[in-house]
Amino acid sequence: MDEKPVIAVRGCNLYYGDFRALKDVNIDIAAHEVTAFIGPSGCGKTTLIKTFNRMNDLVEGCRITGEVSIFGNDIYAKGTDVTLLRKDVGMVFQKPNPFPMSIYDNIAFAPRTFGIKRKSELDGIIEHSLRQAGLWGEAKDRLRQNAMGLSGGQQQRLCIARALAAQPKILLMDEPTSALDPISTGKIEELAAELKAEYTIVIVTHNMQQATRISDKTAFFLLGEIVEYGKTEDIFSSPADKRTENYITGRFG
Amino acid sequence: MLKDAHKRQILKYAALRFASRAALVASLAALGAVIVFILLRGIGYVNMQLLFGDYGPEPSIRPALFGTLYLILIALAIAAPVGVGSAVFLTEYTNTKSRLSRVVRVAAETLAGIPSIVYGLFGYLVFVVALGFKYSLIGGGITLAIMILPVIVRSTEESLLAVPLALREGSFALGSSKVRTIFAVVLPCAAGGIVTSLILAVGRIVSESAVLILTVGMVVNKMPSSLASPGTSLALDVYYFSSHGYPRQAAATGVVLLMLVIGINILATALGRLLGKGELANG
Numbered sequence: 001m002d003e004k005p006v007i008a009v010r011g012c013n014l015y016y017g018d019f020r021a022l023k024d025v026n027i028d029i030a031a032h033e034v035t036a037f038i039g040p041s042g043c044g045k046t047t048l049i050k051t052f053n054r055m056n057d058l059v060e061g062c063r064i065t066g067e068v069s070i071f072g073n074d075i076y077a078k079g080t081d082v083t084l085l086r087k088d089v090g091m092v093f094q095k096p097n098p099f100p101m102s103i104y105d106n107i108a109f110a111p112r113t114f115g116i117k118r119k120s121e122l123d124g125i126i127e128h129s130l131r132q133a134g135l136w137g138e139a140k141d142r143l144r145q146n147a148m149g150l151s152g153g154q155q156q157r158l159c160i161a162r163a164l165a166a167q168p169k170i171l172l173m174d175e176p177t178s179a180l181d182p183i184s185t186g187k188i189e190e191l192a193a194e195l196k197a198e199y200t201i202v203i204v205t206h207n208m209q210q211a212t213r214i215s216d217k218t219a220f221f222l223l224g225e226i227v228e229y230g231k232t233e234d235i236f237s238s239p240a241d242k243r244t245e246n247y248i249t250g251r252f253g
Numbered sequence: 254m255l256k257d258a259h260k261r262q263i264l265k266y267a268a269l270r271f272a273s274r275a276a277l278v279a280s281l282a283a284l285g286a287v288i289v290f291i292l293l294r295g296i297g298y299v300n301m302q303l304l305f306g307d308y309g310p311e312p313s314i315r316p317a318l319f320g321t322l323y324l325i326l327i328a329l330a331i332a333a334p335v336g337v338g339s340a341v342f343l344t345e346y347t348n349t350k351s352r353l354s355r356v357v358r359v360a361a362e363t364l365a366g367i368p369s370i371v372y373g374l375f376g377y378l379v380f381v382v383a384l385g386f387k388y389s390l391i392g393g394g395i396t397l398a399i400m401i402l403p404v405i406v407r408s409t410e411e412s413l414l415a416v417p418l419a420l421r422e423g424s425f426a427l428g429s430s431k432v433r434t435i436f437a438v439v440l441p442c443a444a445g446g447i448v449t450s451l452i453l454a455v456g457r458i459v460s461e462s463a464v465l466i467l468t469v470g471m472v473v474n475k476m477p478s479s480l481a482s483p484g485t486s487l488a489l490d491v492y493y494f495s496s497h498g499y500p501r502q503a504a505a506t507g508v509v510l511l512m513l514v515i516g517i518n519i520l521a522t523a524l525g526r527l528l529g530k531g532e533l534a535n536g
Contacts, residue, residue, distance in 0.1 A: 055426060060348065087428040097419040100442055109437070110427040159423070166427055 004072070006031045006170060006200045007052060012066035014047055016059065021047045023224040025066070029217075034192055034201045036211040036232065039221030039247070045204045048221075049172045052202065053089040054082050070170070087114065090163035091172040095179050096155035098147035098162070103139050106147050106158060110166035125165050133161035134191055153184025160191060164199075171195065173203040177210065189214050208248055212236050220244045291511055295504030303505055308474040312494065312502050314509065316476050320390060320469065320484035323477065325458050327394025328401060333451055335398075336405030337440075343406075344413040345435055358410075361403035372400045373467035381468060388470025388483035396468050397461060401454040408453075412446025413439060449525035456517045459510070462488040487513070 005028035014022035022044050029035050037045035047056065054075060056062045068075050075085055087110070098106050107126045108116075116122060126143070130136040135157045139150075147158055156176060163171060173192070177185040192201055192214045205211050211218050212232060219229040220241075228235060228244045239245040306313040343354045376396030386392040416439050424434040440447070465471070470483030473493045477484040485493070487510045494503035 053426060055422065058422070058425065083428045083430060085428075086426055091426040093419060093422065093426075095419060097417070097423040099420060099423065099438055109424070109429075113427065113429050113433055162423075162427065 003030060005029055006071060007202070008067075008069045008072075009048070009051075010067040010069075012048075012051065012064065012068060014044075014051065014056065014065075015061075015063045017061040021224050022051075025224075025226055027219060027226060027229060029200065029202060031200050032196055032198075033216040034196050034203060034214050035217045035219065036215035037202065037204045037219050037221060038206075038208060038211050039227075041206075043221040044224040045219075045221045046174050047224075049091075049174060049202055049204055052170070052172055053086050053091055054080075055091065057082065087166050088168050089170045089172060090166055090168035092156070092159050092163055092174065092176045094175045096152060096159050098150070098155050098158050100146065100148050102144050103147050103150070103158060104143040107162050107165045109162060114166070129161040129165040132164050132195065133157045134187060135161055151184075153180050153187060156180060156184065156188060157191070160188070164195075168199065170200045170202070173201065175204050175206060178206060185210075208236075220247060222247070288511065291504070291507045295501075295506075295508035298501040298505035299508055300505075303502060304509070312473070312499055314487065314490050314502075314506050316473060317485045317487045317490040317506070320477055320489075321459060321486045323390045323480060323484065324394045324397060324465070324469070324486055325455055327391060327480065328397040328458050329451065329455065331395060331398035332402045332405055332454065336402050337409050337447060339406045340409035340413055341435060341440075343410055345431070345439065349414065358407070361407045364403040365407070368463070369400060369461055370463040370467075372396055373464040375399075376464060377467040386481070388468065388472070389481050390469055390477055390484045391480045393465050393469035393484075394480070396464050397458050400461070400464060401457055404457070405450055405454055408450035409443070409447050412443040412450070415446065416442040445525045445528035448528055449521045452517055452521035452524065456514055456521070459486075459513055459517065460488060462486075462492055465489050466492070 007027075007029040009025055009027045012022055012025040013020060025044075025048060027048075037049065039045050050056045051064060051068050052070065052075075056064065064076060070085070070089065073080070099109065104126060107129050108122050111122060111125050116125070127136060127140075130139055135154060138154060139158070142149075147155065150158060156179075160171075160176075177188050180188065189210060192203060195201060196216075203211075203215065215232045217230065218232040218235045220227045220235065220239075220243075222243055228239060228241045230240075235244065236248055239248060302311050303313055304318075305315055308316065339357075343349070343357060347354050373396065376392055376399075380386045380392030380395060381388060384392075420438050420442060421434055424438045429437065465486055466489065469485065469489070471485050471489045471493055472483040473485045473490055475482075487506055490506045491503050491510060494500070494506060
């Protein structure tokens with residue numbers, strides 16, 4: 001715990017127009033851990049992870065106060081290069097969103113954005129990323145085929161590979177398995193556990209078993225506030241707050 | 254009682270089925286009759302002299318083939334970049350529900366509904382008279398570009414809006430700029446629809462006559478020496494031949510024009526399907 005946090009949020013408030021979606025949020029996220037955000041729909045967990053790579057910038061009428069620091073830099077400070085921020089902070093979305101182009105071109109997308117053009121170099125990145133995402137065996141003979149031909153679970157692992165190809169340091173996962181079958185879900189969970197050796201992972205999930213299976217820390221959100229945050233085993237075995245207990249025992253949400 | 258009601262239902266069903274089938278047959282028959290009639294009347298008169306010969310005592314449509322090609326190239330060279338660019342601005346840089354894009358949408362639909370002779374009159378007054386182009390292919394081509402522009406803007410806008418937001422988000426999340434997102438993700442995904450709309454616009458150019466009568470001069474017997482010279486098009490030749498005592502040539506040119514339009518439509522469908530494969534699978 002004496003290590004410096006990778007992500008530090010201090011007094012963060014976020015508004016969509018007049019609606020206050022995050023209320024005085026404070027959280028430290030440690031390196032090489034899986035941190036899970038749980039809570040009922042509309043409680044702000046997705047909103048918070050989208051502040052980490054400033055995807056909320058795309059939402060009209062979105063306003064943010066307080067401080068969000070990543071590796072010690074305030075990412076909302078003037079002069080922040082959002083492009084480089086998003087290279088460092090990769091994201092996997094709720095629904096797999098591969099581009100309708102070949103598997104190869106999907107994964108080469110971010111490297112090409114950042115100026116890598118040499119084929120030998122791209123080939124290496126593509127193999128490495130696909131291996132990391134556990135998709136190399138299934139995809140190596142069809143790299144030139146359209147990614148839309150993959151199954152839903154394969155598409156999601158492709159999206160993970162695509163994010164890893166940008167060589168990020170942090171990987172944000174926004175309910176990455178909610179559109180997948182149990183077997184594909186299992187594969188993604190194994191991946192998250194493996195990838196934390198190299199990356200810091202923040203995952204939003206509706207599935208509490210998933211949080212207990214893969215995360216080291218868990219934060220419970222309710223109505224835009226973090227009610228409780230701590231070691232996953234503590235949160236689920238002996239929650240300090242009555243509201244957390246009610247939620248994890250299924251009494252609401 | 255119940256039985257009667259049931260019988261009535263069956264009768265109604267049969268009557269409706271018969272009526273709709275008859276309507277379908279009638280519309281197909283009308284279309285078929287036009288095609289068959291034009292083919293029968295004209296195909297026998299299509300020959301090398303008419304298609305590629307010099308215009309002498311025997312007329313030729315070679316000037317019209319070139320004129321049509323030039324008009325297509327001029328109109329597309331102007332309308333495609335301007336139209337696609339406008340649509341990109343409307344979908345990617347303004348809120349789709351904003352007043353600006355609503356106004357542009359209504360304006361585009363209104364412009365698309367204006368009779369083409371009005372565009373022709375505009376082209377005549379502006380290019381032929383005011384700017385002193387006289388009758389010219391370039392003036393006609395620019396007028397055609399103005400005519401097809403609203404159609405291209407609207408259909409390109411539809412194609413761009415059909416590209417899922419999730420793909421744009423995916424691109425931004427990988428660190429892409431807006432420009433890269435537009436050129437590397439949004440436009441390629443919409444390519445099928447955009448290409449289809451451009452080819453259909455070519456179809457409109459090929460079949461247009463009112464605009465051209467007033468702007469390019471209908472000089473049927475001379476090859477255009479440059480874009481600034483007057484010219485003709487296939488549709489104008491049909492009109493010229495049939496009103497100046499060349500009914501066979503008119504019929505034959507009609508066949509060529511018909512084939513061209515059918516070909517363009519098949520090409521539009523095929524290309525749209527080919528380029529649209531990826532996005533369809535996404536649905």
